[in-house]
Amino acid sequence: MDLPPEFLTLYSRLDRQGPGTPEDVLWALGRLGLSGPLQVCDAGCGTGADSVTLARALPEAQVEGLDAVPAFIEAGQARVADLPNAALRLGDMGALTGPYDLIWSAGAIYFLGVTEGLRAWRAALAPGGVVAFSQGVFLGGDEPQAVRDFWAPEPALTDREGLRAQVAEAGYEILDTRLLIGAPWEAYYGSVTREIAALRPGASPAMAEVLDASEREGALWRQAPDRIAYELVLARPD
């Protein structure tokens, strides 16, 4: 992935690269009844926030965080250094081999496409294996312009019903879903705002451009915090 170094500087400093909380991970593990010596992949792990939560919650499991951006993997290595059951590595989540009992993927499957991603992951699942992923959704009705502008970089985005259809098209059954709205986004954009403020003094023109773009994204979210959501989907192959 070819990202400007200024973008990497900002986003590598963040605890995570998209909205989500440890509670979401724990909810998914509880709903799926997962424990014991599992093989787990955190696909598109960024700097590894969820890899850490998964490794702590599943002490007998092996957790492999995978991301395509070297700067994120480097930034995340230190976070898992004291966790014997977690490792982060550079790789393409579109070419997972597994076998994994759980493929967790927060805010990343849209890079592959939901249906395409789930299809690609099927062969990487162990028998009985499951996928948990979060994906942006329109909540339906008359979407305010801010919502449409916010999601413009993800033109394939659909509503909750459309997401169900994409999952079904990939040959998966949905086990449960949870809407991530409000607090996880507030926490995420709060952290982005803090890092923008830290990097703003003396920023180069290229850095200022990246900071401005991130500020715009946060401002759009703040215009419609009750209309912008991820859906966390728990699914298994039919």
Ligand SMILES: C[S@@+](CC[C@H](N)C(=O)[O-])C[C@H]1O[C@@H](n2cnc3c(N)ncnc32)[C@H](O)[C@@H]1O
């Ligand atoms: C919105 S971020 C979410 C990161 C992390 N899951 C989190 O919630 O903090 C999406 C991540 O997917 C990664 N990504 C995109 N395409 C990828 C691919 N083909 N293989 C591995 N990682 C990929 C990006 O580098 C980025 O770190």
